[in-house]
Amino acid sequence: MLLPDSITTTKNSLVSFIKCQIRFAHKKVVSSKTHMQDSPGKRLGAKKYENHQVKIGQILYRQRGTKWYPGINVGIGKDHTLFALQPGFVKYYLDPFHPKRKFIGIALNKDDKLPYPHFEPTKRRLGRDVLDGKKAEFEANYLPRNVQILQPKINEELNKRIEKRNGKLLKFKDEIKKNFPNLSSSLTEEQLDLAANRLLSIDGYLRGGKSIDDARFSTTYYYIYDLKLSNKRNEISIDELNTKSSNYKEFASKIDSEIMFAPDFSLTKNLTFDELSSLKTKSFAELEKLIPDITKPINKKTKEHALSIINSVAFSLKEQIKLKRRFLKPTLPETNETIGNAKDKKVIAIQKMNIETRQVETIYRTKNAFLP
């Protein structure tokens, strides 16, 4: 009886097998697009809310992009994290100057409203202590490393400058003694120092491009300015200041009436404006007399004489250059007198482009075509 039973069950299962689809073991080939793409939460959002009290550096808001902008006393990090730059109270606010933005700011007082009024001075916190004792001493002596390294070099340059200045002062003193005996005999050693200092100052202004009058005025003005400062320091009284400044003005006019700077910054006898202009016309007339025709060759002696006239006190550096260009041409124009032949001895051959024929020509110039 067992057998037929088993036969029926196999038969049944066979029937069911034929009826149903058969499933074999299989593997899913394609995964879902969004499978395994989630990440843990980044804990973004507000860390401090309206009116929360914060210290410097505390984080106020973490965000992706600038959902909120840094407002007053708030900084922004590289991942757009907003943080406090001043201790105070957090304020979330809108600014009419940037209607599309929301801001987080720090108000210094709890009752303040942000943004602060546009035309009012900004409220600011000093946030620093006055140091005393050892800390102050340390801080006073502290210098950044780059300054410390530079310090010896700076001192060296400073000493060089002082030495140069002293050298110049000595030179001026010697020159006054040597070239202006009348003046130097009337001066005490102290006054001589003062005169040398004055000349040094004027020399500096002149080299900087000021006119002689401006240079003299500036020197006097700043000397008196220094006197006024010493009055401010209570070193001299107001009466002393007045007498000293009037004395200096007198002294200055005495020096200025004697000494002037030549265009090459050497000391010469002072000339008034009228004297200078008359000397100028006289020298110019002399020059024209010496070299009446600038196309004619001149000898060495004439050249030296002309140079001595040009380089006198009468002309400024600019005028000197102009006169030299006019009267002492390095090469004279081509005239019969200054053009030679190829056969001549002692001629100088010059290759020159002829514009009209567009050819290079050789021109023979005699020696007197050039400035001796």
Added chain:
Amino acid sequence: MSSSVSRGIWSNFTNRSKSLAIKSAKLQKAVLSPDLPNGPVSLKALSSKRKYYSPIDLDKIYPLAYEILEKKSEKIYSKIEDLKKKGSENVEEINDLLVEAEINNPEVVYNSLYAANTIDLTQPVYRHYAKKQWESYNKMITMQRLETLSIIPDTLPTLEPEVDVHMKFPHNNVDTWVEPGSILSSNVTSKPPIFKITEFKESKNDLYTILIVNPDTPDVENNSYTTTLHWALKDVELSNNDSIIDIQKLDSNPQYSIVDYLPPTPEKNLGKQRFAVWIFRQDGKLNEETSKVENINNFQIREFVENNKLQAVGAHAWRSVWDLNVENVRKEYGLPAGRIFSRDSF
């Protein structure tokens, strides 16, 4: 052909200022010649001059164009004459017409472009060109520095600039104008600065007030900052042709000074301090009472401006920071030694 294109009003200087012409005779001849023989005067070398060819038919076109412009100018001048005959006192209208009459004069254009330092600012047309020049650069730089450094609104609410302000310090022998906002050493700023204030409107003996304030003076008690007045001048007389406030002017006018110059002496570890220079135009002479400044510390610049009815017309600024020379400047001016602040803020 005549060597000059000009035969009309622009070569007639009986009623026009001589400053409307080019000073150098050579340059003038070159600008007014119809065809530029030998090229512009700027060509120095003989070979360059020989190589120069003036543009085709320039000798016909340039005199024609010049004539048209000159005739227009003549018409405008006759209009001005009529206005003057009628007894019109509308100075602005006349000045506008004067600008219009000269704006296309080649000599004026040349002077405004290439001789801008020596132009005669009493002439409306030169003021017009100078203003254009200022608006294209210096005005923008000044406003940008004032805004980015928060000098407005930390000192005064805002500024509608009307004048060009130049400033320099007499620290060395070379004169250089300071760019607004630059950081200057205490040595540079130890003596009072020199100003050049260029007005672009007609100005004859206008009075000005000048204030230098530092809004970054530490106020340790209140853990805040106050404003210190560093220099104050009043009733400074300036005109179009006399726009410099230098030592000569200060020396001959000691009455200008309200407060003597106090040099910047920033204390250690306080960072950069801003020094704002404000130029105000006055209605008339300042009142002795209201213009008096008793305490330069905690100076209320807004109150001062309101009390004296001052109109801010220009500004300049520089910044100072503690350096090794500050103590020397303090000693020079008899100031106490500077305090030392903590390096970090708390």
